[in-house]
Amino acid sequence: MMPIPSTLVFVTGGARSGKSRFAEERARQLGGEQVTYLATAQAFDTEMEERIGRHRADRPAPWPTVEEPLEVARVLPTLQTPVVLLDCLSLWVSNALLRGDSEAEILQATADLLGAQRQRGGTLITVTNEVGLGIVPDNALARLYRDVLGRVNQAAAAASDEAYLLVSGLPLRLK
Amino acid sequence: MMPIPSTLVFVTGGARSGKSRFAEERARQLGGEQVTYLATAQAFDTEMEERIGRHRADRPAPWPTVEEPLEVARVLPTLQTPVVLLDCLSLWVSNALLRGDSEAEILQATADLLGAQRQRGGTLITVTNEVGLGIVPDNALARLYRDVLGRVNQAAAAASDEAYLLVSGLPLRLK
Amino acid sequence: MMPIPSTLVFVTGGARSGKSRFAEERARQLGGEQVTYLATAQAFDTEMEERIGRHRADRPAPWPTVEEPLEVARVLPTLQTPVVLLDCLSLWVSNALLRGDSEAEILQATADLLGAQRQRGGTLITVTNEVGLGIVPDNALARLYRDVLGRVNQAAAAASDEAYLLVSGLPLRLK
Numbered sequence: 001m002m003p004i005p006s007t008l009v010f011v012t013g014g015a016r017s018g019k020s021r022f023a024e025e026r027a028r029q030l031g032g033e034q035v036t037y038l039a040t041a042q043a044f045d046t047e048m049e050e051r052i053g054r055h056r057a058d059r060p061a062p063w064p065t066v067e068e069p070l071e072v073a074r075v076l077p078t079l080q081t082p083v084v085l086l087d088c089l090s091l092w093v094s095n096a097l098l099r100g101d102s103e104a105e106i107l108q109a110t111a112d113l114l115g116a117q118r119q120r121g122g123t124l125i126t127v128t129n130e131v132g133l134g135i136v137p138d139n140a141l142a143r144l145y146r147d148v149l150g151r152v153n154q155a156a157a158a159a160s161d162e163a164y165l166l167v168s169g170l171p172l173r174l175k
Numbered sequence: 176m177m178p179i180p181s182t183l184v185f186v187t188g189g190a191r192s193g194k195s196r197f198a199e200e201r202a203r204q205l206g207g208e209q210v211t212y213l214a215t216a217q218a219f220d221t222e223m224e225e226r227i228g229r230h231r232a233d234r235p236a237p238w239p240t241v242e243e244p245l246e247v248a249r250v251l252p253t254l255q256t257p258v259v260l261l262d263c264l265s266l267w268v269s270n271a272l273l274r275g276d277s278e279a280e281i282l283q284a285t286a287d288l289l290g291a292q293r294q295r296g297g298t299l300i301t302v303t304n305e306v307g308l309g310i311v312p313d314n315a316l317a318r319l320y321r322d323v324l325g326r327v328n329q330a331a332a333a334a335s336d337e338a339y340l341l342v343s344g345l346p347l348r349l350k
Numbered sequence: 351m352m353p354i355p356s357t358l359v360f361v362t363g364g365a366r367s368g369k370s371r372f373a374e375e376r377a378r379q380l381g382g383e384q385v386t387y388l389a390t391a392q393a394f395d396t397e398m399e400e401r402i403g404r405h406r407a408d409r410p411a412p413w414p415t416v417e418e419p420l421e422v423a424r425v426l427p428t429l430q431t432p433v434v435l436l437d438c439l440s441l442w443v444s445n446a447l448l449r450g451d452s453e454a455e456i457l458q459a460t461a462d463l464l465g466a467q468r469q470r471g472g473t474l475i476t477v478t479n480e481v482g483l484g485i486v487p488d489n490a491l492a493r494l495y496r497d498v499l500g501r502v503n504q505a506a507a508a509a510s511d512e513a514y515l516l517v518s519g520l521p522l523r524l525k
Contacts, residue, residue, distance in 0.1 A: 012518055014307030014483065016325020047315075130517065132364030133189070134309020134484020135492045140397075142310045150366020154519035165517050167305065167340050168187055169329035170349040174520040189482030191500020222490075308364065309484020317485045342480065342515050343362055344504035345524040 006118045009125040010157045010175075013166030014133075020055065020087055022166055023127045030123050031083030037065040038072065038084050040092040055087075069095040073112040082122040089156060090129035093149045097141070103148050110152045114159045128153050130165070181293045184300040185332045185350075188341030189308075195230065195262055197341055198302045205298050206258030212240040213247065213259055215267040230262075244270040248287040257297040264331060265304035268324045272316070278323050285327045289334045303328050305340070356468045359475040360507045360525075363516030364483075370405065370437055372516055373477045380473050381433030387415040388422065388434050390442040405437075419445040423462040432472045439506060440479035443499045447491070453498050460502045464509045478503050480515070 009026055013019040027035045043049040056065075063085075068075045072092060076084065086092075096106050117124045130153070132146045157163050163175035184201055188194040202210045218224040231240075238260075243250045247267060251259065261267075271281050292299045305328070306321045332338050338350035359376055363369040377385045393399040406415075413435075418425045422442060426434065436442075446456050467474045480503070482496045507513050513525035 010518070014305060014325070015311070015321050016307055016329070018329050047318075128518075130308050130364060131310050132308075132366055133480050133482075135481050135487045135496060136365070137310045143397075146310060146365050150364070150518075154366070154368050157518035157520050163518070163520055165522070167349055168185070168303075168325075168332035168338065170332050170338055172340070172347065172349060172522065174517055174522060189480060189500070190486070190496050191482055191504070193504050222493075305483050306485050307483075312485045321485060342524055343360070343478075343500075343507035343513065345507050345513055347515070347522065347524060 006121045007123045008114070008117060008156070008160040008162075009123065010128070010160035010163040011125065011166065012128045012130050012153060012157070012164070012174075014130055017166040018169035019127050019129075019166045020058070021169070022164065022171055023085055023087065023125050024058075027083050027085045027123075027125050030125075031081060033062045034081045035063045035083045035085055036079045036081045037063045038075065038079070038086045039065060039067045040069050040072065040086070040088060040095060041067075042069045042091070042095060070099070073109060073116045076113065076116045076124070077120050079120075084122070084124050086124060086126045088127040088129065089152060090131070090149055093152055094145065097145060097148065103144070103151075106148055107151060107155070110155050114156065126156055126160075128156065181296045182298045183289070183292060183331070183335040183337075184298065185303070185335035185338040186300065186341065187303045187305050187328060187332070187339070187349075189305055192341040193344035194302050194304075194341045196233070196344070197339065197346055198260055198262065198300050199233075202258050202260045202298075202300050205300075206256060208237045209256045210238045210258045210260055211254045211256045212238045213250065213254070213261045214240055214242045215244050215247065215261070215263060215270060216242075217244045217266070217270060245274070248284060248291045251288065251291045251299070252295045254295075259297070259299050261299060261301045263302040263304065264327060265306070265324055268327055269320065272320060272323065278319070278326070281323055282326060282330070285330050289331065301331055301335075303331065356471045357473045358464070358467060358506070358510040358512075359473065360478070360510035360513040361475065361516065362478045362480050362503060362507070362514070362524075364480055367516040368519035369477050369479075369516045370408070371519070372514065372521055373435055373437065373475050374408075377433050377435045377473075377475050380475075381431060383412045384431045385413045385433040385435055386429045386431045387413045388425065388429070388436045389415055389417045390419050390422065390436070390438060390445065391417075392419045392441070392445060420449070423459060423466045426463065426466045426474070427470050429470075434472070434474050436474060436476045438477040438479065439502060440481070440499055443502055444495065447495060447498065453494070453501075456498055457501060457505070460505050464506065476506055476510075478506065 011023045041052045164171040186198045216227045339346040361373045391402045514521040
């Protein structure tokens, strides 16, 4: 679609590490007001609603927002701004597992997403979570989630042009 | 109070990552024997007592120790050594949540602490924990704790002059 | 035994961070086909069997594999290849705790392992897990495990010539 080359920026970190803020600053640097915010969050309860509301309030006003919990690869090519900020891969994986997608399906969907971005061109900034640095979780779904998300993160990071780990709000350059 | 400028050193990492030892070495480099150890640990059970005892045994003998679980911003300006080693912010946040302080109160107390240090001058070395890199915890208090601590860590890291992430005893420079 | 000097490469990271793959690439660079894979995994259930099977399938075919869940310091000097890939310290510590070894015994066994490598010479590449960056675990055995593993990792990292933290498949150089 666009004649400009595809650039992928990968931003990871723990909970409350400043990932979203850093990704928004990078989006503003690269796209100014020409940024679409692609949100994957779904509210299942009031705590989640409150978290989403807080994120929404923090977002710069002029950016259009598209909310898409699952079909990100299908929606991405329809977005017209040079820069898209996808927040976040970790909720996208969680949404897919909750509707019953298998690990193989989610890894295929990740490849489709990365392919859609290469075709679209422009810049995609992806936010994700690191969840594998604690004790092995007791429950099997949590173990499956950290395995699948770990593989999705590796695929996205491998395809990225820039990658950052956020720690206490400060970026460590990975790539 | 002191005419020397304020310096803030931020040291974070996981459990048993060598944070306290690294912070103590940095304190010794910057202050020699002119260091006050400001401890926030409170023993609620024998495991905690044993952990505190172990930390105490590791501490260099000549440093005076002040134990203050909560009112750190009030105590800090009364300390007379050029260097203060605050170990740790994570227990301080835990103590505040356990007595019922709200997130807003704790963030205000963090701003007060950072302000008190700027006023005091000299060097403050703060140790803290990263707790947000595992699976989302099941219980709501743990989720609140990692949210609040994450914000406190971001505020302290943003105000710092030096920041380090310890991994397996080795420092990664963040800033 | 061998006249060549001892080199220790330390590779850490979270679950699904790409540690094993990175360590295998480093082993291939340093040893080509002259690598022994020293595996500490023990299958207690079908999930673990499936994980071990997956790891085995990923391994380069020509490397001989020795499976030793506990007596690594005793086995290491008997291996004849210039490069040994030990995967992983974290399961080794888990196996030792499960048979009832104390923290002091495990730290002594770690010193023995590092000593055996210095005597053997050649290259030892060790893989391990970071497990201390989440919320404090509820159960006492998990807390003990992360304490002991943290100390083992610090000892190995301190003795290493190269050290890496893997994040989303990308290496951060620690040393």
